[in-house]
Structures are given as C-alpha cells and as structure tokens.
Amino acid sequence: MIEYEENIEVQGARVHNLKNIDVTIPREKLVVITGLSGSGKSSLAFDTIYAEGQRRYIETFSAYARQFLGGLERPDVDKIDGLSPVIAIEQKTTSKSPRSTVGTITEIYDFLRLLFARAGLAYSYKTGEKMVSYSDEQIKQLIIADYDGKKINILAPVIRSRKGHYRELFQQIGKQGYVKVRVDGEIVDIIKGMKVDRYKTHDIEIVIDRLKVHDTEDINKRLSESINTAMYSGDDVLMVLEDGGSEARYFSRDLMCPTTGISYPVPEPNTFSFNSPKGMCPDCSGLGHIYEVNENKIFPDRKKSIKSGGIAPLGDYKKSWAFRQIETIAKRYGFKMTDPIEKISEEAMNVLLQGGHESFEVDSKSLGVKRSYKIDYEGIAHFIKNQFEEAGSASLKRWAKSYMDKVACPTCEGSRLRKESLNFKIDDKNIAELAHLDISELADFFEGLNQRLDGNQQIIAEEIIKEIKTRIRFLLDVGLDYLSLDRSSKSLSGGEAQRIRLATQIGSQLVGVLYILDEPSIGLHQRDNNRLISSLEALRDIGNSVIVVEHDRDMIERADHVIDIGPKAGRHGGEIISEGAPEALKNFSTLTADYITGDQEIPVPEKRRKGNGKKIKLSGCTGNNLKDITVEFLLGQMIGVTGVSGSGKSTLINETLYPIMNAHYFNGVKKPMPYKKIKGLEHIDKVIDINQSPIGRTPRSNPATYTGVFGEIRALFAKTPEAAIRGYKPGRFSFNVKGGRCETCRGGGVRVIEMNFLPDVYVECETCNGKRFNRETLEIRYKGKSIADVLEMTINEAVNFFEPIPKIYRKLKTIQDVGLGYISLGQQSTTLSGGEAQRVKLATELSKLNTGNTFYILDEPTTGLHFEDIRVLMEVLNRLVDKGNTVLIIEHNMDVIKMMDYIIDIGYEGGRGGGMVVAKGTPEKVAKDKKSYTAQYLRKELSSVGKASDQLAEAGDQ
Known part of the structure; x- marks a missing residue:
C-alpha cells in the first residue's frame, strides 16, 4: 500500500494574485478555503493544486499521447509535496449535449437499460397482449399437441402489408423448389401469384410444407426440418394454417404477439438507449423533440x-x-x-x-x-x-x-424511444415512465420492487436493483430528490450539475483521492445543506481528502480545517490571514471571523418599503411543476422569490415571467411556459435579466471591453489633439484591430512558443513588452497616460482619473460600487473568479441609464460572494429600489432574504411536491408560517438580530 505524507505542502505559490504563500493542508480531512471574492481562493485550489495534479497525471503519458492532449503549463509554485490524484468537481464541466441527461451522467439510466433488457416483460403495441417466444422444439411440441390428426400448412411470411408486383420474389421462391404461396389469405400456385396488382397492399407467405400431424418419429423429423426452413425464410417467424381455415397462428423465436404476429428483436441494453439506432425514435433521432x-x-x-x-x-x-x-x-x-x-x-x-x-x-x-x-x-x-x-x-x-x-416529437411524445422499446415493462411501468419520475418517487418505486417480481425476474434483477438503489440514495443525499432522470443536463444550474458529479464520485467509492469542489452549496436551500455536508464527510471518511472553496457558514463551521485568504481582494489579497480549526477563527481579526462570530453582520433594514401601489399580476401558471398559481409582484419594492431547490422558482420567473416581459418590451422570441393572463405590464418600461450565464471568457475579453467602457475610452483618445493631427480613429486604440496593435503578438501582449512535445510557453512580447500596442499608438497620451497605462489601472484608480468624463465615470463607478474596485481595467476575463465575472455583468446592466421604472431580475446574485461582498452588493441594489425601480431576486441566502421588502415563497417540496405559493408578505410575516421551510431558517435569522426584528414585528403583522 502506498504511504502518503500526512499533509499537502504548498511552497511559494504565486499564481495570479497569490503573494508567494506557503500553506499546509491536512490530508483525509474536510478543508474549507474561504475569503473575499477575488482574494485568491480559486487561484490556490484550482489554478495551483489542481493544475499541478493534472499536469503530473498527464506527464505519466507517453510523448506520443501528450501531443494529442496538449501540454499543461506548470503553475507558478516552487514546490508541492504530498499531492495525491486530484479530481476537480467544478460548476461548469457538465456536458451541454442535448443527448446528455441526469440519468446518463449518473449512470442510473445505464442500469435501468440493463434491468429492462434482462427482466422486462414485452407487450404488443397493437393489442397490449404479453409477447411470447419459443424454441424450435417448443414450437414442434405445440403443433403436435394442438393439431394432432389435422392437416396443416407451415408458412414462412416474407411480405407484410406492402405494395408491389413482386415478380422477382416469386421467381426466386420458385427456384428454391417451392410451388405454392399464400397471397392475401389465399393459397395459390406461384404462376398465379405473379399476377398480383402492384398498386395494392399485399401479404405473402411461402408454403413450406403441407402435412397431416401425428406424433410419430417420421412426422417429428419432418416437422423439425420444416420449422427450421420456415424460420430461415420467414426471418425467425412462421405461421401454421389449418386446412380450410382462414386465421393462421404465429410462432417466433423472437418475442411475438400471438394475435397479430408482430415481433420484437431479443432485447439488449441498446434497445432502450435513445442514443442508439436500436432504441431511438426514428422521427426525432432520440432527441424527444x-x-x-x-x-x-x-x-x-x-x-x-x-x-x-x-x-x-x-x-x-x-x-x-x-x-x-x-x-x-x-x-x-x-x-x-x-x-x-x-x-x-x-x-x-x-x-x-x-x-x-x-x-x-x-x-x-x-x-x-x-x-x-x-x-x-x-x-x-x-x-x-x-x-x-x-x-x-x-x-x-x-x-x-x-x-x-x-x-x-408526436411519434414518441417526447420519450425519445421507439414504440417497441416503450412496450417492455417492469411492474407495469416502461423505462420512459421511470425516467420521468422524480428521484424521490423513483426511490419509492424501487423500494420492495424485487418482492413484486415473479421468481425468475427476481433472481435476474436482484443485483441490478441493488446498484440502482445505491446510486439513487447518493442523489437523495446531495439534495437532488426533485430532479428526474430524463432531465436534460443543459437545463441544470451550476450547483445542480456539481452535486450530480459529487453523487457520481461518491458512488465510485475511490480511496486516496484529493477532491476539490467549487461552492457546492450554490442553488441549495438551507434545508438541504446538512445532507450535502454529510456527503462530503462520507467522502472524507472512506479515506479521501476534500478541499472546498466555500462561503457557506454551516460548511465553514463543520470543516476540519479552515484556510482564510485575504485580507482584501485582487492586488490587496493573496495572503493566508488565518488557518486552523473553525473554533480557532475567533482568535483572528478577519472579515470572515467577524461574520462567523457575529461581531459583524448584515443588518435588517429599519423599515420595509410599501412600494408604489402598482403591481403586475400573473395568473394561471402551469409550466413544469407549477400548480395553476397566481402571483402578484408589488412594484417599487425589493422582492425575494424563495423556496427549496426545484420548487418552481426558476420556472415561474425565468421561464414564465421574464419571457412574457421580454416579448412585451423588446420583442423577445423565447416562448414562455403556459399561463392564462398577465396584468400591469404598462406600469414599467423595461425589464433587465441578470442571470448566471458567464461573460465572455477569452483572453481578449476584459472588464473594459465587456462593460463597453473601453469603446468610450478609445473614442476619448481619438479626440486628443495629437491623434486628430495624425488622423487616428477609435479603431487605432483597439488591440483586436490591425493598425494600432502590436503585430508581433497581434495585440495579445504575449507570444506563444510551441515546444512540440512539451507544453507551450507564453513569453512577454519583446516588441511591445506586453503593452499590446505599437510605438505610434502608445505615443498618444491623455493626461500623460497611454492607452496601455489606462488598461493597467485598477478600477479605483480609473474612477479618479476619468471623473471629469461623465460617460466613462458612470460605468467605472458602477463597477466600483459592486465591490470590484481592485481589479484592473484590462484584466483578462479568464483570470476573473466566478463571483467577479457575475458582478461585472451586474455592473454592465446597472451602468445603463435607468428610468426609475425598470424591473430587474437577478438569479442568485450571491454566487461566489463572501459575507462582506453581499453587504456591498445589497447596498447597490437598495439604491436602485430607492430610485423607484423594482428588483426581484431568486435567492436561498438568508442574509439577502431578510433584507427583502416582500417575499414569495414557493414549495412545499421540490419537483412534483412543489409549484405552490406557500407564503407571501414581509419577512416577518413569512417567518410566522408553520409549513414553510424558508420560514424556519428566516425565524432564526431575524431573532439573531435582536431588537431590530421586534421593532419590525408590527409592520409584519399589517
């Protein structure tokens, strides 16, 4: 057995903003890395530890294999000891293929396919009868038993309900020595058969043999030969027709309907795969639409x-x-x-x-x-x-x-599978029906399933059912009971996708692995947080090391070891400011410690806004799991939409309300989920949606280009006297356009040197020294600064520098206001953390001139934010509402929920158990609700702020 060191030792880490730090991380423990957004958490966890682990793994490949994988640059770190194999469970690694579902990612669907192939019972899609299949010996014994003493014809079906003259077929049958055929129910000579009408539909069978049945040795032998020949010609199907009879009886080696004779091939796992030609619906190619x-x-x-x-x-x-x-x-x-x-x-x-x-x-x-x-x-x-x-x-x-x-798809009705696959059942359910159940309902179905199967099925299915139940349990443990196996992976949020991968990893039962997770609590209600933390502890307890980049209070308090990075963000971060057990945090005077110990908190507002008296009323919402609900959005307030994961929040807001509003104000084409009517749209003049989709993540994208402020800065440089004399236009100051950029590095600032079998090396461009522009462009200066100098400024520096230019100042001030004053204007988007990227997007929307009559929709804006970042963000959003705008936030974070003017709580459960309005009103009013899960945690939050909640109690009752 390999003996690992007790700790992971990182020495001299300098990736991004890390200040040459040394850190010791205990192995086989649950370790949380926390700190302000942009302080360097991801730089340490992913860009240093994970990147080095991945690089070392690829180094074990042959030089031939590495050339196809591409090289990985060594992170800027002196030394890392004690590193075991690393698996990163991030938020953005789930497949976005339309063929990828929750079932395929977790492999539960693979086991379901195996279960149906081995233990499923087949039924006819025409009559609903149970399908049968026989061996040749069984067919012979049935014929002898049922037709003893009778004259019969043994037929091989070759054409079923198809048009044509079939001359070549009849000629071929004749050459094989047969003289009779049965055409459309009538036995005739082959010569007569050739005269069929080519425009009519025909059924044609070859008469293989005509005999009188007796249980004798000769007849037994003749029957065996005839059955074998008929099966060969009839593609494993034969028919027995009594002399003088009109209805033939079918027999097949395959599964066959005893009445109509339709047959299914012997099932295999691919029969139930919508990604295989054997199982996919032929009309939609297995996509379901x-x-x-x-x-x-x-x-x-x-x-x-x-x-x-x-x-x-x-x-x-x-x-x-x-x-x-x-x-x-x-x-x-x-x-x-x-x-x-x-x-x-x-x-x-x-x-x-x-x-x-x-x-x-x-x-x-x-x-x-x-x-x-x-x-x-x-x-x-x-x-x-x-x-x-x-x-x-x-x-x-x-x-x-x-x-x-x-x-x-009208053929498969969205099930993705061909009709034959949908007519195999276990306990009266087909595979598509099981895939459509919530995970919690699926768990109920498999509970005791083995006892409900017959003897032979029980023996075959026992081990497969055990595997399925184990994997379902892992999904329940990470709070995903509301998902279904047929849910497309494209529709999953980052947090959901990450928790599915976590459940899959727990199921793999690997030992001695270092797992690194990026905020797994995103999108998870407080109710389900304990189950998630227990899953991470289970991963640790079987002998793995778990590092979690996280801000969640519960996760920090239950960790074995906490590393706090700071003290601030960006250039002012990148240092280890405290480390040790969670209880040791109180010994340090850091922002994280102050919020955990309660020395600092996000205050409850002194009064709740009453709004402007106007409202938008959305009636009859029935999309996904919504139960025909009617919701009123009171304008001029900060509205919180809460509820457990999967309760219907996103369906109500992102899939119903926003598409309606977007179509009304901007002619948006996205079709909203079903609803009956909406009133009050005339009370606002535009809607802005700030969702979780990432900003452009190429090295040429940066905060200045994304927010549009770089265009204004380039126009300003083009208006300088020197630029006007030289005839320079704004395009001259773009590093993406020929003319002003450095052509050696094509405006990238670095040159890539290909090292063949070694990783590519990035070196600073020797022509422009990393400034991206050519000498002539850099000669143009505004207040003594070149365009390259401006891109190197932090937002804080740029706000002061451009204060006299209102257009530029307004945009920069908004980026500063959302807490991003420390990042530089030209910082590559690829180096921004998830929280930083989302706030750049938020700043872009907030910098647009608002009319005081705008409806803002934010989907979990606290993603990647520290307690202090949340406080800063809420100040900005409160200013928006104070100007008369309406801000609607979908959120689980209690620090945000307690600051709302009005809450709409959706529940009670996720999936089919949700879709109802559980509670609504001020936080104080919602907190009194006995059935709401959100209320349970909101009560604790409000009571912890002492007198503030007492002062607001009366307002909550009104």
Whole structure:
C-alpha cells in the first residue's frame, strides 16, 4: 500500500494574485478555503493544486499521447509535496449535449437499460397482449399437441402489408423448389401469384410444407426440418394454417404477439438507449423533440400586404424569382400583392406555405387572348425546413430556426424511444415512465420492487436493483430528490450539475483521492445543506481528502480545517490571514471571523418599503411543476422569490415571467411556459435579466471591453489633439484591430512558443513588452497616460482619473460600487473568479441609464460572494429600489432574504411536491408560517438580530 505524507505542502505559490504563500493542508480531512471574492481562493485550489495534479497525471503519458492532449503549463509554485490524484468537481464541466441527461451522467439510466433488457416483460403495441417466444422444439411440441390428426400448412411470411408486383420474389421462391404461396389469405400456385396488382397492399407467405400431424418419429423429423426452413425464410417467424381455415397462428423465436404476429428483436441494453439506432425514435433521432415551421412567425402581421413585407422571411417586395412565383400564385387565386394577408384565401395560403405545381391559363383583357402560366413553387415552409435540415452554413440554419418552434416529437411524445422499446415493462411501468419520475418517487418505486417480481425476474434483477438503489440514495443525499432522470443536463444550474458529479464520485467509492469542489452549496436551500455536508464527510471518511472553496457558514463551521485568504481582494489579497480549526477563527481579526462570530453582520433594514401601489399580476401558471398559481409582484419594492431547490422558482420567473416581459418590451422570441393572463405590464418600461450565464471568457475579453467602457475610452483618445493631427480613429486604440496593435503578438501582449512535445510557453512580447500596442499608438497620451497605462489601472484608480468624463465615470463607478474596485481595467476575463465575472455583468446592466421604472431580475446574485461582498452588493441594489425601480431576486441566502421588502415563497417540496405559493408578505410575516421551510431558517435569522426584528414585528403583522 502506498504511504502518503500526512499533509499537502504548498511552497511559494504565486499564481495570479497569490503573494508567494506557503500553506499546509491536512490530508483525509474536510478543508474549507474561504475569503473575499477575488482574494485568491480559486487561484490556490484550482489554478495551483489542481493544475499541478493534472499536469503530473498527464506527464505519466507517453510523448506520443501528450501531443494529442496538449501540454499543461506548470503553475507558478516552487514546490508541492504530498499531492495525491486530484479530481476537480467544478460548476461548469457538465456536458451541454442535448443527448446528455441526469440519468446518463449518473449512470442510473445505464442500469435501468440493463434491468429492462434482462427482466422486462414485452407487450404488443397493437393489442397490449404479453409477447411470447419459443424454441424450435417448443414450437414442434405445440403443433403436435394442438393439431394432432389435422392437416396443416407451415408458412414462412416474407411480405407484410406492402405494395408491389413482386415478380422477382416469386421467381426466386420458385427456384428454391417451392410451388405454392399464400397471397392475401389465399393459397395459390406461384404462376398465379405473379399476377398480383402492384398498386395494392399485399401479404405473402411461402408454403413450406403441407402435412397431416401425428406424433410419430417420421412426422417429428419432418416437422423439425420444416420449422427450421420456415424460420430461415420467414426471418425467425412462421405461421401454421389449418386446412380450410382462414386465421393462421404465429410462432417466433423472437418475442411475438400471438394475435397479430408482430415481433420484437431479443432485447439488449441498446434497445432502450435513445442514443442508439436500436432504441431511438426514428422521427426525432432520440432527441424527444422536433422543429416545426411556425406559420405565425412567417406572417407576423396579417394586416400587412405581401408587397409591404408581410412575409417575414422574404422581406419587402423586390424583383426576384420568389416574388415572381408569388405573383403567378396571386393570378391563379385572384388576390393582389397589395391585399392584406388576412384577406387571402385559405387555399392560396396553403400554396404559399406548402408549395404547388400546376399550369393554368388566364384571359388577358388588354390582348383579348388567353395567357399560359406555370406555378412551380416549393413553398416557404418547405424551403425553411429544407434549409434547417440540409444547409451546410450555420448562419442559414440559425435563420431557418428563427421561423420554427421546438415541439415534442408526436411519434414518441417526447420519450425519445421507439414504440417497441416503450412496450417492455417492469411492474407495469416502461423505462420512459421511470425516467420521468422524480428521484424521490423513483426511490419509492424501487423500494420492495424485487418482492413484486415473479421468481425468475427476481433472481435476474436482484443485483441490478441493488446498484440502482445505491446510486439513487447518493442523489437523495446531495439534495437532488426533485430532479428526474430524463432531465436534460443543459437545463441544470451550476450547483445542480456539481452535486450530480459529487453523487457520481461518491458512488465510485475511490480511496486516496484529493477532491476539490467549487461552492457546492450554490442553488441549495438551507434545508438541504446538512445532507450535502454529510456527503462530503462520507467522502472524507472512506479515506479521501476534500478541499472546498466555500462561503457557506454551516460548511465553514463543520470543516476540519479552515484556510482564510485575504485580507482584501485582487492586488490587496493573496495572503493566508488565518488557518486552523473553525473554533480557532475567533482568535483572528478577519472579515470572515467577524461574520462567523457575529461581531459583524448584515443588518435588517429599519423599515420595509410599501412600494408604489402598482403591481403586475400573473395568473394561471402551469409550466413544469407549477400548480395553476397566481402571483402578484408589488412594484417599487425589493422582492425575494424563495423556496427549496426545484420548487418552481426558476420556472415561474425565468421561464414564465421574464419571457412574457421580454416579448412585451423588446420583442423577445423565447416562448414562455403556459399561463392564462398577465396584468400591469404598462406600469414599467423595461425589464433587465441578470442571470448566471458567464461573460465572455477569452483572453481578449476584459472588464473594459465587456462593460463597453473601453469603446468610450478609445473614442476619448481619438479626440486628443495629437491623434486628430495624425488622423487616428477609435479603431487605432483597439488591440483586436490591425493598425494600432502590436503585430508581433497581434495585440495579445504575449507570444506563444510551441515546444512540440512539451507544453507551450507564453513569453512577454519583446516588441511591445506586453503593452499590446505599437510605438505610434502608445505615443498618444491623455493626461500623460497611454492607452496601455489606462488598461493597467485598477478600477479605483480609473474612477479618479476619468471623473471629469461623465460617460466613462458612470460605468467605472458602477463597477466600483459592486465591490470590484481592485481589479484592473484590462484584466483578462479568464483570470476573473466566478463571483467577479457575475458582478461585472451586474455592473454592465446597472451602468445603463435607468428610468426609475425598470424591473430587474437577478438569479442568485450571491454566487461566489463572501459575507462582506453581499453587504456591498445589497447596498447597490437598495439604491436602485430607492430610485423607484423594482428588483426581484431568486435567492436561498438568508442574509439577502431578510433584507427583502416582500417575499414569495414557493414549495412545499421540490419537483412534483412543489409549484405552490406557500407564503407571501414581509419577512416577518413569512417567518410566522408553520409549513414553510424558508420560514424556519428566516425565524432564526431575524431573532439573531435582536431588537431590530421586534421593532419590525408590527409592520409584519399589517
């Protein structure tokens, strides 16, 4: 057995803002790394420890293999000892393939496929009867028992309900020595069979043998040979027809319906895979949805005429082949190009959409003769569909997709599987029905399932069921009981995806591994936090080391060892300011310690806002798990939408409310989830959604380019006297455009030196010394600073520098206000932490001029934020509401929830057990609710702030 050192020793870490730090991390412990957002937590955990572990693993590969993987640069650290194999469970590593689901990621679906292939019972999709299959010996014994003393025909079916003349088939049958066939229920000579009508549907069977059945040795032998021959010709199916009878009886080696004779191939795991041709629905290729052309998107305004642009894909009238064809259709169906589309006949509209091919004549009034015309028109809908399916260009596909809707596949009804696969059942449920159950419901289904199966099924299924139940238990332990196995991985939040990977890792039962996790508590309600922490402790207890980058109070308090990085963020961080057991935190005077011990706290506001008296009322919401709920959003307040994970918060806000508002104010095209009506949209003038999708993460993206302030700065430099004399335009000051940038490094500031089998080396560009611009551009100065000097400024420095320029100052001040004053204007987006990136996005939206009548939607803005960062963020959001705007926040963090003016709590549970409004009102009113899970934790939070909550009790009762 390998003997590891007791600790992981990191010496001289200098990655990003780390200040040449040394740190000792105990092995086989739960270690939390905490600190302000941007202080250097991820730099230590991921960019130093994980990066070195990954590099060492790849170094073990041959030089040949490494050339395909690409090299990994060694992190800027002197030495790391005691490092074991490293697995990083991050938030952004889940597959975004439409074929990836919760079931495939966790491998539970793989075990389900095995279970159905080995123990599933097949039923006919035509009659619902249980399918049967026989061996050749069983078939022989059944024939002898059921037809003893009777004359029978043994038939091999070769054609089933298909049109054609089949001359070649009949000739081939004749050459094999057969003289009789059964065509459409009648036994005839092959010569007569050749005269069948090619345009009618036929059933054709070869008459393999005609005999009288007796239980004798000769008949037994003859039957065996005939059965074998019939199975060969009939593709493992044969029919027995009694002389004078009309109904034949089917027998098959495969699974077969005893009444209709339809057969299924012997099931295998791939029979139930929507990623295999053997199991996938043939119409949607296993995706569960198809794209259909939406007529209303082609004719968005039916009051318009064709000439004035009524057909959206074609635009305004111009001389083109398409419009000439439409003019011909207009002549044929008697409408004008200037007529409103709503006046055009249904028949003509059908030709416009689906196409038509015909010739016709029209009297020419001026010439007094008939003129001939020809319609040869593909149809707009057909053209769009063909472009979507066959176009080689991605932009053409996107264009076609904009006129289509994504709808559930009508063949498989969204189940992704072919009909044969859906007719295998275990305990009366098919595999798609099981995949659609919540994990908690699936756990209930498998509880005692083995006892409900018959004897043979029990023996086969026992071990498979045990594996499935174990994996389901891991998902329940990390608080994902509301998900279903058929849930697409694309729809998962970062926290959900990370917890699924955590559950999968716990299931793998590896020992001696170093796991590094990035804020696994994101998106998790306080109720489920204990289960998550217990899962991490279980991972530790079987012999692994667990490092968690986290701000959650409960996680910090239950850790074995806490490392606090700071004291501030960015250039002012990167130092170890405290480390040791959680109880030792009180010995240090740090921001983290002050918040954990209660010396510092985010205060409850002295009064709750009453709002402006106006509201938006959304009625009849039934998307996903919502139970036909009606919700009122009181304007001019800070609104919190709370509830356990999976209760329906995102469905209500991100999938229903926001798409409705976006379509109303900005003509957004995303279709909202089902609802009945909405009132009050006239009370606000725009909606801004600040979600969790990341900002551009290329080395050329930075806070200045993302927020748009760099454009203003470049324009300012172009207006300087020297730039005007030289004729420089704003583009001259872009490092992405030829002319002003350094062409040696193409504006990157560094050059990449390829080392063949070794990792690429990045060196500072020797021409521009990392400044990105050429000498002529750098000669232009504003207040003594070049454009490169400006990019190196911190936001705090830039705010002072650009104070006289309102356009630039306003944007920079907003970035400073969300707590990012320490980052530099030109800092690469790839070096920003998750919390920093999201706040840059928030600052971008907040820097836009607000009218005091805007509806802001934020989805968990506390992602990646320390207690102090949350305090700063809430100050900014409160200022927005004080100006008359409405801010709606979907959140689990109690420090944020207690500051709301109005709370809408969704629950009670996640998944099917959620989708209802549990409680609503001020935090004080919601805290009194006996059934709400949020209320339980809110009560503790409000009571901990002493007199403040007592003063607000009366307000809560009103």
